[in-house]
Amino acid sequence: MISKEMYELGAHSSVIREIFEYAKKRAAVVGRENIFDFSLGNPNIPAPPVVDETIKKLIDTMPSCTLHGYTSAVGDDSVREAIAAFLNETHKTSFRKENFYMTAGAAASLTITLHALAEKDDEVILIAPFFPEYRVFSEGAGMKARVVLSDEKTLLPDCDAIEKAINEHTKAIIVNSPNNPSGVVLGEEEVKKLCAVLEKKQKEFGKPIFLISDEPYRELVYGSATVPYITKYYKNTIVCYSFSKCLSLPGDRIGYILVPDEVEGSREIFTAVCGAGRRLGYVCAPSMYQFVVRECLGKTADLSAYEKNRDLLVSTVERLGFSCAKPDGAFYLFMKSPEEDAGAFCERAKKYELLFVPSDSFGFPGYVRIAYCVSAEMIERSIPAFEKLAKEYF
């Protein structure tokens, strides 16, 4: 009587959501302060003051019918111009407003892009570990998701395996750096290596392979890590961006798709992006927030708290005998499970009210994701629990 597929998607919400619900119930029993919930990737740092100041300023200065009215489907011209100028200044690129399609955040950017590209029998390569919704979005667009495991030691893309996985059906590969769930950042060397493989396979199959760069965590990098701007390394790159994490406004749903001129069939793809946005019911990206991000380009929330959290967590878990992927970015620690079954490890952690996400849902078994977009104070309080958990293994 209804769509079985949609029912299943609704009924089996993500593992992360299940842990979230468990945390709520458990908090009711033992008290919120006694639960150490590291499961959710929900920024805990306030939006920078400039966001709220800008909203108030726009309300006071812009005509209501412009501020709250429809923009064109691709987004407001002044917004797209400002983003192009900002990126050109920052990355020495040469984008124009015509390359940008404003969206309701990264998930919208990805679904729209995948729908725009998808033809019958197409495949998209996902590099595990990956954000679980990539599979939902790819399959929703009618593409088969082909999973390639990252290098077991470095958690970096295994370029040999990617090369082998690419076939005549490969339409695209999704790259996510800084990575959710691993926190790993692709340096210039890795980007070059990956792009060389893609170039080679493009030639071999005589057709473009699109690199979809999902970049909501671009600004969340720590220490000396930097995130290369991938369009400069590989022509057929389409960028899916969101302001959710850098400006701490994930609920407000604002981002963009960037289809540079140098992408093969750039204008046709852009047109298909417009068609996909239309078909999926997006109409236009939230208008007021388009104007807000125009005024906040280059600004970020105070991300230093994440770095402090990372340092505290990494030093704690390493001191206790755990090991983890090099956590250069995002707000996730990807810690190796001390027993083979990460699910079993997470169950054991629950005894101490520690909530992690087992990595199986990210397509990469044997790890747990520890989200550190939480208060430093909660991390401090959780250290004895980590210590007890460690004692069970080491």
Added chain:
Amino acid sequence: MISKEMYELGAHSSVIREIFEYAKKRAAVVGRENIFDFSLGNPNIPAPPVVDETIKKLIDTMPSCTLHGYTSAVGDDSVREAIAAFLNETHKTSFRKENFYMTAGAAASLTITLHALAEKDDEVILIAPFFPEYRVFSEGAGMKARVVLSDEKTLLPDCDAIEKAINEHTKAIIVNSPNNPSGVVLGEEEVKKLCAVLEKKQKEFGKPIFLISDEPYRELVYGSATVPYITKYYKNTIVCYSFSKCLSLPGDRIGYILVPDEVEGSREIFTAVCGAGRRLGYVCAPSMYQFVVRECLGKTADLSAYEKNRDLLVSTVERLGFSCAKPDGAFYLFMKSPEEDAGAFCERAKKYELLFVPSDSFGFPGYVRIAYCVSAEMIERSIPAFEKLAKEYF
């Protein structure tokens, strides 16, 4: 190399959009003040002050991470509770928060609902004239759109024709009252008549036929017209609502889907709605605007300007010899074309800088849609043009 279907959807944007572009170009030639653009359904009345006041208040009082953070996928509990309470108070219904799924506006409500319901070979009945995107959304969900023309005289649904059109594949019918593009409102008698047909056909085929009530114009009714709350007349009603028009914030994208308990398979449908929202990349409805509408339930923009516009336009065109559908609601006048080909009539109107939308794009030839969400002053200035146009025919 890309999705042909999405490319076509992007390349052949709606006729309305084409006229919009024509208006921009023409304005550059003869001046904006000399163009009488009646083509766009973009509210020209400012959002009521309470909207902007609420935004400022929320910024000053709510924690940033709640105001701008993710809500759960179905929407914030307090928001859904408030909407249920408001509707129950207004319409003597008995909804609970669990019946509501918050969305990014009416288009999202419709695409998500259609995806949730669609099974192989399903059909959805569209009553012409209809909002052209209904076809795009239905086909996007994999449903065949079966068009049934309204009664030629009254522009009300032709219930006999609807009865004949329903077959074993019919999953749903979309009802839009007040109607875009006709402005026609379904009174209680018409609602009862339509529902009786649906009841009869449900029995005949032994399966539910869902009435999807698309209600963005619910509050925009004039004179003595009222809009019956359809869930009270037909159990299998799913409401797709948007705050775009009543609060004049169409760009901010906020609305909901209401699946009442009495709908057959209500919880399963609600779960499928969650699945469809997830697959289409919606994540959650814009958070801040969820809280804004919670505070603004029952408030509207000052809609009296629309009524004045309607009265002025109707009296003008009728005085000149044109005839139109009974314009009880929305902000559209559906005027009979004085020549058979509405497209040709629109071309002739362009000579006088009058821009209308030919009704063919709404699946109902022989009319033009005149959107009166414009300034009264523009209507005043346009009267001589209407007079010249009328002289060509009468």
